[in-house]
Amino acid sequence: MAAQRPAAQEPKFTHREERTVTSKNHLAIIGAGNIGTSIAEGLVESGRLPAGSIALTRRKVGLLDDYKRRGFGVHSSNLEAVRKSDVILVSVEPQQIDGVLREIGAEIRPDTHVVVSVVSGVSIKQIKALLGAKVPVVRAMPNTAIAIRESMTCLAAESGDREAIGIAKSLFDAVGKSLVIDEEQMIAATALGACGIAFFLRAVRAASQGGIEIGLHTDQALLIGAQTARGAASLLLQRSKHPEHEIDLVTTPRGCTIAGLNRMEHEGFSSSMIRGIVTSAEKAAGLYSPDERAQKER
Secondary structure (H helix, E strand, C coil): CCCCCCCCCCCCCCCCCCCCCCCCCCEEEECCCHHHHHHHHHHHHCCCCCHHHEEEECCCHHHHHHHHHCCCEEECCHHHHHHCCCEEEECCCHHHHHHHHHHHHCCCCCCCCEEEECCCCCCHHHHHHHHCCCCCEEEEECCHHHHHCCEEEEEEECCCCHHHHHHHHHHHHHHEEEEECCHHHHHHHHHHHHCHHHHHHHHHHHHHHHHHHCCCCHHHHHHHHHHHHHHHHHHHHHHCCCHHHHHHCCCCCCCHHHHHHHHHHHCCHHHHHHHHHHHHHHHHCCCCCCCHHHHHHC
16 A cells, blocks of 8 residues: 655744734725725625725726625725735736835835735745845735635745734634745646636536536536535545545446446546646746836836
8 A cells, every 4th residue: 555645734933923804903905906806895794804905006996886885995006005004915917026126115114014915826936026126025825716605715825924824814713714835836736726617617517517408407417516516526635535535435336327427537527636736836927927017127
């Protein structure tokens, strides 16, 4: 029998105690698109922060009019939002982050601010260099289920920033589950956790198409497929068993389940999923390219 790998442990933080976000904090979300606004809504719905303590910015600020009516702070200026906040969440595209961080860097105060980045592929070291300040930085990788407060968010920080991790964890625990990992694992977390939403949705779609072929109506097949996927995930999360343990409870000798599983494996089901995740990780590793021209000008 192959030796089992030791269970993963969360990174150890050596400095400062964890601290959580409270109603006394003020959060600025720089780049309030789908992810940013989902975080804002989740924090308010969970009671973690009131709408008035959250400042939202984006280039097309008119798209935030509804949030303004609901009591959120809405700003066209990133600098104004940063000045009014102590927790800064950066949620822009990788190609935009250089300019955004240089813009707000002069307003960042290491003794009062914590910066949380949900931007793919940009390291903590790169973020701190662009800010030009030794501010605590946390990288976070949520997924689109954050819109319904069911995100799986992975977090990473440098060893001295336990306080910052506590703040980020309290933000993302309000909109799903969070896990602290090593920064070197963030690319893998992006592929499995963020891209993975699409992979599992495609699996449900394929299952529902199979259901249609064998006689179910479209809405019936989709409901059965989605609820079955939800049940499978809940079994793993609540029982903490290996997937094969739960599979063994369904399969019987010469049964229809094992016949279907074997056919899927013969067609490359598991290997296709593995290759897809690896390919996504390779792509994620190259999403961010530093602005070399701007660096030379500095």
